[in-house]
Amino acid sequence: MANVLELRDVSFVRNGNRILDQLSWSVDEADRWVVLGPNGAGKSTILQLAAAATHPTSGTIDVLGERVGKVDVFELRTRIGLAATGLARRIPAAERVGDVVLTAAYAVTGRWHERYESLDLERAAEVMDAWDLAPLANRPFGTLSDGERKRVQIARAVMTDPELMLLDEPAGSLDLGARESLLASLEEYASSSLAPAIVMVTHHVEEIPPGFTHGMLLREGRIVAAGPLDSVLTDAHLTETFGLGLEVAHDGGRWSARATR
Numbered sequence: 001m002a003n004v005l006e007l008r009d010v011s012f013v014r015n016g017n018r019i020l021d022q023l024s025w026s027v028d029e030a031d032r033w034v035v036l037g038p039n040g041a042g043k044s045t046i047l048q049l050a051a052a053a054t055h056p057t058s059g060t061i062d063v064l065g066e067r068v069g070k071v072d073v074f075e076l077r078t079r080i081g082l083a084a085t086g087l088a089r090r091i092p093a094a095e096r097v098g099d100v101v102l103t104a105a106y107a108v109t110g111r112w113h114e115r116y117e118s119l120d121l122e123r124a125a126e127v128m129d130a131w132d133l134a135p136l137a138n139r140p141f142g143t144l145s146d147g148e149r150k151r152v153q154i155a156r157a158v159m160t161d162p163e164l165m166l167l168d169e170p171a172g173s174l175d176l177g178a179r180e181s182l183l184a185s186l187e188e189y190a191s192s193s194l195a196p197a198i199v200m201v202t203h204h205v206e207e208i209p210p211g212f213t214h215g216m217l218l219r220e221g222r223i224v225a226a227g228p229l230d231s232v233l234t235d236a237h238l239t240e241t242f243g244l245g246l247e248v249a250h251d252g253g254r255w256s257a258r259a260t261r
Contacts, residue, residue, distance in 0.1 A: 093142025
């Protein structure tokens with residue numbers, strides 16, 4: 001298997017604060033990673049680096065075989081699928097759901113004067129159907145529920161057949177029903193042999209879809225543990241990561257954790 005993402009001795013400093021500290025990590029093309037850690041651990045920063053949306057303070061990053069800093073990032077970003085809250089804020093509230101997904105073909109938010117080929121229209125319809133969005137095609141994005149907006153963001157990221165998929169808290173803020181529905185869709189997507197490598201950030205082990213293969217635990221910009229999920233999601237590792245005694249359980253392909261009594 002080939003690496004689609006590799007960080008070597010990466011540090012990231014913002015306003016004098018060291019958010020990542022000499023972090024080294026790699027993702028293979030068949031991997032489905034989940035990244036967990038407390039607030040401020042550096043999880044979202046890793047996704048921004050992987051998306052070529054920002055550069056490290058030191059160290060090197062290779063994404064899809066290209067060295068960040070020595071490649072046209074605008075071309076590289078078209079090969080990466082990203083679903084994140086920051087993107088949702090840039091989508092015009094009045095934009096139709098169908099157009100939110102379709103405009104991914106030009107990596108823009110909001111229809112303007114682009115011209116789309118029939119293949120683009122067919123692909124958008126196919127993706128919306130796969131993510132249960134077809135009935136919402138003509139709805140304004142601003143009228144959607146949180147769960148519907150999350151689906152639209154992921155469908156937009158899937159639209160261009162990315163070689164690397166990055167998901168920033170896709171189940172965050174969702175109610176129980178919406179969360180479980182979304183995780184079922186993510187499980188189906190991740191299990192496909194056609195799906196790309198996936199990196200998903202979350203705060204909760206309960207939000208890890210079945211079928212994810214690897215995990216990385218972060219605390220204060222450093223890796224506590226990284227590797228196959230079974231070896232990473234242990235009582236000791238989660239306790240160290242979150243600074244609280246935790247017990248982990250795994251049943252039916254799903255994970256859960258609670259404070260020790």
